[in-house]
Amino acid sequence: MVKEHCKNESVVIERNEEGIPTIWCDSCIAPIIKALNDAELKTIASCCGHGHRPVFIALEDGREIIITTYEEARKIDKLFPNIHGEDSRFS
Numbered sequence: 001m002v003k004e005h006c007k008n009e010s011v012v013i014e015r016n017e018e019g020i021p022t023i024w025c026d027s028c029i030a031p032i033i034k035a036l037n038d039a040e041l042k043t044i045a046s047c048c049g050h051g052h053r054p055v056f057i058a059l060e061d062g063r064e065i066i067i068t069t070y071e072e073a074r075k076i077d078k079l080f081p082n083i084h085g086e087d088s089r090f091s
Helices: 027-038 070-077
Strands: 010-015 021-026 043-047 055-059 064-067
Touching: 010 027, 021 027, 021 043, 027 043, 027 055
Parallel strands: none
Antiparallel strands: 010 021, 043 055, 055 064
């Protein structure tokens, strides 16, 4: 699980042949970023939220991953139709 707060520490998780950093991120989400890149889900940007916002991870293919708490996720769920296309804002 991602820590709620991460110091402003960036870590390098990948370098090119010349040793130049090509992928770096907040230390508390480094294992997730490394796993995604190792699985060929290339990341282009990320932030742990530093205790103020949810984690976001932007993928090279245009998708974005948001990591949040269960309670926050239920609020977000209410903004969209349910899986059957029915309005879930009032259920």
